[in-house]
Amino acid sequence: EAGVTQSPTHLIKTRGQQATLRCSPISGHTSVYWYQQALGLGLQFLLWYDEGEERNRGNFPPRFSGRQFPNYSSELNVNALELEDSALYLCASSSTGGLVEQYFGPGTRLTVT
Amino acid sequence: GQQLNQSPQSMFIQEGEDVSMNCTSSSIFNTWLWYKQDPGEGPVLLIALYKAGELTSNGRLTAQFGITRKDSFLNISASIPSDVGIYFCAGLPFEDDKIIFGKGTRLHILP
Numbered sequence: 001e002a003g004v005t006q007s008p009t010h011l012i013k014t015r016g017q018q019a020t021l022r023c024s025p026i027s028g029h030t031s032v033y034w035y036q037q038a039l040g041l042g043l044q045f046l047l048w049y050d051e052g053e054e055r056n057r058g059n060f061p062p063r064f065s066g067r068q069f070p071n072y073s074s075e076l077n078v079n080a081l082e083l084e085d086s087a088l089y090l091c092a093s094s095s096t097g098g099l100v101e102q103y104f105g106p107g108t109r110l111t112v113t
Numbered sequence: 114g115q116q117l118n119q120s121p122q123s124m125f126i127q128e129g130e131d132v133s134m135n136c137t138s139s140s141i142f143n144t145w146l147w148y149k150q151d152p153g154e155g156p157v158l159l160i161a162l163y164k165a166g167e168l169t170s171n172g173r174l175t176a177q178f179g180i181t182r183k184d185s186f187l188n189i190s191a192s193i194p195s196d197v198g199i200y201f202c203a204g205l206p207f208e209d210d211k212i213i214f215g216k217g218t219r220l221h222i223l224p
Contacts, residue, residue, distance in 0.1 A: 004155070035214075042117075042201055042214035043156070056210050090155050099205060099212065100144055104155025 002027065004093050004105035012111045013081050021076040021108045025093030031055075032074040033094070033102060034066060038087040046089075049074055050096060081112045115140040119202050119215030127223050132189040134218040136202030141182035144205040146212065147174075151198045159200075160187070189220075197222050 005024045013019050025032050034046040045058040049068035063079040072093075078085055088109050092102035119136045126132060136145070144163055148156035160171050162178035162185060169176055175188045185204075189196055202215040 040216070042119075042216040043203075044214070045211040048211065058211060092155070099210060100146065100161050101158070102212070104157070106154050 004091055004103055006089075006091050006105040006108050008108060009106070010109045010111070012113065014113055015081055015083060017081050019078045019081060019085075019110055021078075021089050021091075021110070023074045023076070023091030023093075023105060025072050025074070025091075026103055028095065029093035029103075030072050030096045031094045031098065032068055032072065033092040034074070034076050035090045035092070036060075036087045037090055037107070038084075043090060047076070078110070083112050086110060086112045115142075115204070115206055115209075115213050117202055117204060117213055117215035119218055121218055122216070123219040123221065125221045125223055126192055128192060128194060130192055132192055132196070132220060133186060134200060134202075135184060135186040136204075136215050137184040138204065139183065140204075140206060142204035142213075143182075143207045145176070145178050145185040146203040146205070147176050147185070147187045148201040148203060148214075149198050150201065150217070156201055192220075192222055194222055196220060 007022045031050040033048050035043040037043050048056040052068050066076040068074045088107040090107045092104045094102045147159045150156040160176040166180045167178040173190045199217040199219050201217045203212045
């Protein structure tokens with residue numbers, strides 16, 4: 001069974017641009033979570049989508065947004081990129097309500113120059 | 114907001130040694146979790162703890178949910194080279210549906 005997949009693996013953008021990151025959950029999982037992992041920091045919760053709806057949001061500005069599609073895949077959009085947005089962005093999936101049993105993808109490394 | 118203080122930040126040990134790391138918080142948590150992250154990969158759940166005082170093992174790994182609900186520790190016995198990586202503690206608060214992560218303990222094993 002395929003795990004969580006993310007694309008692209010690496011993304012380089014300049015300040016002020018927009019970035020779009022994609023995530024495909026494990027088959028049968030309906031929840032998708034996004035996390036930011038900046039260098040030297042733990043994972044910071046960004047967003048939680050379940051059944052197409054945003055269920056919870058972390059302490060990030062509105063320029064971090066996303067959506068979940070009918071096939072449960074998800075997009076994370078970051079507008080007006082800032083240098084400090086450079087980080088590894090991890091996506092995780094779980095079955096509905098399974099906050100604990102989250103399975104992580106390998107991440108997208110976003111570099112803002 | 115809730116924060117987890119994880120220590121130590123990094124450890125350098127000899128193969129075969131036992132390892133101990135812990136996580137503390139000023140807040141109480143409903144669930145404590147321990148993850149391991151290998152280079153280039155996402156974290157993988159090692160152990161989940163659901164009850165205060167609970168002691169759970171997974172092979173050479175043992176973790177405990179502190180009785181006050183504000184702390185947890187992870188022990189690794191007889192370390193081997195594949196134990197190298199970053200270990201994260203994480204907690205699920207009672208009043209919020211998001212997992213809070215510690216900053217990680219980076220484990221190095223000396224040859």
